[in-house]
Amino acid sequence: MDNFHSADIVYFSGTGGTAKVAFALEKELIKKGITVNTYELNGKSKSESLGDLFILMFPVYAANAPKSIDEWVKAAPFGNDKKTAVISVSGGGEMIVNTACRVSTIKSLVKKGYDVFYEEMFVMPTNCFVSNSDELNGMLLDVLPRKADNAVQKIITGNVHRKKPLIIDRFISKIMLIEKHAAKLFGKHLAANALCSGCGLCAENCPRNNIIMQNQKPVFNGNCVICLKCVYACPQKAIIPKYFKSFTIKEGFDIDAIEEKAKNIIKYPPVKEAAKGFLYKGIREYLEEDY
Ligand SMILES: Cc1cc2nc3c(=O)[nH]c(=O)nc-3n(C[C@H](O)[C@H](O)[C@H](O)COP(=O)(O)O)c2cc1C
Known part of the structure; x- marks a missing residue:
């Protein structure tokens, strides 16, 4: 050891x-x-x-x-x-x-x-x-x-x-390294709509320092990696991608909320039922080691 x-x-x-x-x-x-x-x-x-x-x-x-x-x-x-x-x-x-x-x-x-x-x-x-x-x-x-x-x-x-x-x-x-180029495009063409309150949280939290606030509106640059933090964490849900829209989950994504919700689940279904189909093969194998 x-x-x-x-x-x-x-x-x-x-x-x-x-x-x-x-x-x-x-x-x-x-x-x-x-x-x-x-x-x-x-x-x-x-x-x-x-x-x-x-x-x-x-x-x-x-x-x-x-x-x-x-x-x-x-x-x-x-x-x-x-x-x-x-x-x-x-x-x-x-x-x-x-x-x-x-x-x-x-x-x-x-x-x-x-x-x-x-x-x-x-x-x-x-x-x-x-x-x-x-x-x-x-x-x-x-x-x-x-x-x-x-x-x-x-x-x-x-x-x-x-x-x-x-x-x-x-x-x-x-x-698929092409995604790194697509990320630039994605990031540059993000935009905040009229719901934006100018709170600046997106700029503060961007792990790439890709967002700056100008006249109380976020300005997005070309240093994005599509981490999606700004899109999902915006309190007003005001940040909208121009390209690859379907990449984001419509209802949003909040890992802490998911965790809270999970606390109310009393019984888990069998893995085969919870992770059905070809796309879930990796998840199925991951869970089957423990369930
Ligand atoms: C730009 C991007 C590309 C992704 N590509 C893959 C992928 O190729 N395969 C996969 O299984 N998950 C993929 N995912 C899902 C993430 O790997 C997964 O949700 C991960 O838990 C996110 O980690 P984070 O919450 O620390 O950012 C992708 C997510 C993003 C944002």
Whole structure:
């Protein structure tokens, strides 16, 4: 067993799902007597990597990591063989295309001298296209502490736990890098409608510092990664995309509200019922390990 004394978690999170996973892992590491420093890549705080274990976490965006993670890795100091875990958080789980989502991040980290010995996929309620049922979201949140415990048990052994992505997924995930260009277009053409109260919350909270307030109206620039934080967190629901409209969930997305709702669920349905169909294969497999 590797003797880890301190860990640094660095994560990016748009709508809070990855943040919840980061804090679940932090809790389990602390239980094991490991000191943890957790940093969010929000364009405001600066992360440091001082511990003997490093965990990099990100939401899956179009079968890849968000640009904020690419930038962090590019600017990171040399790893000096630091034991490193890379954890992705997706809406769909370890299924077709997603299996290659950590490849380029791991490759860049290894090039920089990080010893990436562990990788894992967590699943959280999805924040795009259509929402899951309340029951399915409830199950994903219910299982999180157990998944975090399991991951930490494996991480502290220091044993290699790496996954082999499908070749086809590696290929498709490369093509899907086009999403990073689409993000610029998406971000630049967001606009606040007449409902905007000029509160400035979107500008304050944008993890890319992509929004500035001018004459009490937000102005959007080309540094967007489509994290959707501004769209979903706007109190007036005033921020509307011009392009890729159907990408956002019509009723909105609030992970804390989803969590509150889940507390009222008395009994969960069988996994096969809650996560039916091909698109839910990754979620089904994720949940079946624990239910
Ligand atoms: C731009 C974008 C692209 C996404 N692409 C994928 C994807 O390729 N596969 C997937 O399973 N989920 C995808 N998702 C869903 C997110 O990975 C998922 O909801 C995640 O939990 C969001 O994390 P966050 O709340 O920390 O931002 C995408 C979400 C966004 C906003």
